[in-house]
Amino acid sequence: MQTKGLIHIYTGQGKGKTTSAVGLAIRAIGHGLKVCYIYFHKDPKKWDYGEHRILEKLEVAVFGFAEKHPHFYKNISNDEIRRECLKGLEFVKKIYQENKYDILILDEIIISLRDGFLTEKEVMDILDSKPENLELILTGRGATDAIIKKVDLVSRIEKIKHPYDSGIQRRKGIEY
Amino acid sequence: MQTKGLIHIYTGQGKGKTTSAVGLAIRAIGHGLKVCYIYFHKDPKKWDYGEHRILEKLEVAVFGFAEKHPHFYKNISNDEIRRECLKGLEFVKKIYQENKYDILILDEIIISLRDGFLTEKEVMDILDSKPENLELILTGRGATDAIIKKVDLVSRIEKIKHPYDSGIQRRKGIEY
Numbered sequence: 001m002q003t004k005g006l007i008h009i010y011t012g013q014g015k016g017k018t019t020s021a022v023g024l025a026i027r028a029i030g031h032g033l034k035v036c037y038i039y040f041h042k043d044p045k046k047w048d049y050g051e052h053r054i055l056e057k058l059e060v061a062v063f064g065f066a067e068k069h070p071h072f073y074k075n076i077s078n079d080e081i082r083r084e085c086l087k088g089l090e091f092v093k094k095i096y097q098e099n100k101y102d103i104l105i106l107d108e109i110i111i112s113l114r115d116g117f118l119t120e121k122e123v124m125d126i127l128d129s130k131p132e133n134l135e136l137i138l139t140g141r142g143a144t145d146a147i148i149k150k151v152d153l154v155s156r157i158e159k160i161k162h163p164y165d166s167g168i169q170r171r172k173g174i175e176y
Numbered sequence: 177m178q179t180k181g182l183i184h185i186y187t188g189q190g191k192g193k194t195t196s197a198v199g200l201a202i203r204a205i206g207h208g209l210k211v212c213y214i215y216f217h218k219d220p221k222k223w224d225y226g227e228h229r230i231l232e233k234l235e236v237a238v239f240g241f242a243e244k245h246p247h248f249y250k251n252i253s254n255d256e257i258r259r260e261c262l263k264g265l266e267f268v269k270k271i272y273q274e275n276k277y278d279i280l281i282l283d284e285i286i287i288s289l290r291d292g293f294l295t296e297k298e299v300m301d302i303l304d305s306k307p308e309n310l311e312l313i314l315t316g317r318g319a320t321d322a323i324i325k326k327v328d329l330v331s332r333i334e335k336i337k338h339p340y341d342s343g344i345q346r347r348k349g350i351e352y
Contacts, residue, residue, distance in 0.1 A: 006339055006350075010192055014331035015184070019199025020192035023227065024350070026202060027195065030226025031349035050206025051199065054234065102349070135350060152344075154336035155190035161330040163182055168328075173207035173278070174182075174200070174311060 005102075005135040006152035007127055011110055011143040014157035015175075021105045021137050022051045028135075029058050033102035036061040036095055040088060040108045040140075041069040047176040061101070063091065066117065078117065085117040089126060096131050103135045110140025113147070120144055127151065181278075181311040182328035183303055187286055187319040190333035191351075197281045197313050198227045204311075205234050209278035212237040212271055216264060216284045216316075217245040217257075223352040237277070239267065242288065254293065261293040265302060272307050279311045286316025289323070296320055303327065 008024075010017040025035045037052075037060050044052060044064065056062050065088030068076045088109075095104060106126075112118040127150055130136050138151075148154050170176060184200075186193040201211045213228075213236050220228060220240065232238050241264030244252050264285075271280060282302075288294040303326055306312050314327075324330050346352060 006344075008191070012334070014333075015329060016186055016192055016196035016199075016331045016333065019196045019203065021195075021199065022202050023192075023195025023198030023200075026198050026230045027226040027352070028349040030229040031224075033349045048207075050203040053206040054202045058230065148336060152337065152339050152342075153191060155192045156334040156336050157190075157192065158188070158332040158334055159330075160324060160332050161328065163328050166328075168182075173204040173209045176203070 005130070005133050007130065007136045007150070008138065008153040009110065009143050009147065009151050010137070010139045010155050010157060011141060012157035012159070013141060014159035015162060016157045017139040018051070018107055020155070021107055021139050022055065024137060025055060025060060025103065025105060028103050029060070034100060035103045035105065036101040037105045037107065038063045038065065038088065038092065040064070040066050040085065040106070041111050042108060043067040043072070046072070048172070049176050050173055065091065066112065082117045085112045089118070089122060092126055093129070096129060096134070099131050101134065103137065105137040108140040109138050110143050113144065114140065114142030120146060123147065124150065181306070181309050183306065183312045183326070184314070184329040185286065185319050185323065185327050186313070186315045186331050186333060187317060188333035188335070189317060190335035191338060192333045193315040194227070194283055196331070197283055197315050198231065200313060201231060201236055201279065201281060204279050205236070210276060211279045211281065212277040213281045213283065214239045214241065214264065214268065216240070216242050216261065216282070217287050218284060219243040219248070222248070224348070225352050226349055241267065242293065258293045261288045265294070265298060268302055269305070272305060272310070275307050277310065279313065281313040284316040285314050286319050289320065290316065290318030296322060299323065300326065
């Protein structure tokens, strides 16, 4: 990157947070930048995420943590999820040290914060310790005021209309 | 597509409209769906859009209309842009007839409407005549109430913060 890397957040109730981050990855790859994509609270064994397959094909490094969310898996304890999220943060710090990517996406990490698996201080520490040249992209509903204040770019995706509200189910290729 | 195709709009002042559409294209390609991406009011000779290169590499059909917007090119008349936009709509109807894509993205077409190059009736006609199975994605600031009422999914991307406001210029790999 030619300039200092910034921090973006895509938050809000509407559709378009993960896809924005994925689209940004695609734009960056088109200019030869190196991208790492880490997702939280998404279970590719349950939902076959089409975007993961293409990101990998394009040589984006794809990793997942805390794949099972208690909302969907009743036999998973909150402590277990917290431990998984903390492992994710340790992994992010390793990525920081390796310093081989231009863009790092932490997809749905704001959910870890919203649902109490990570503290605001733990997430803030990840923002504070970012290597200067890295562009850091966070997604998920529930960004706090302190996080919004800290970062450079915040888009809040408002749900004006969503087909789920008309009873339409998740569709392959559109919602995952 | 297994179900009836829906119509999405990504509108609002914040960053994430085009990237959402591109991310959705990537997700769809990951499930073997066929995607056509048509952009309006974007000049790839002026800005080297990284996402176009990758979409083409992934065998997305990429087309552009009305590439020069009078905001950037003072010697282009509004009439000329309107003619280009109408050519775009004719092309969309051709795509409808061919019926070989699962997803059609009309990137920034809402700008054509907002800036008066297309009428609401002309855009509405494109929505009304969509083949049943096609998923249609429109982006751009300035969606009207009638258009919002008509479609199935609307995400309004609110700009909470954007680095342009701090004087940071467009950055390759991030803004184009």
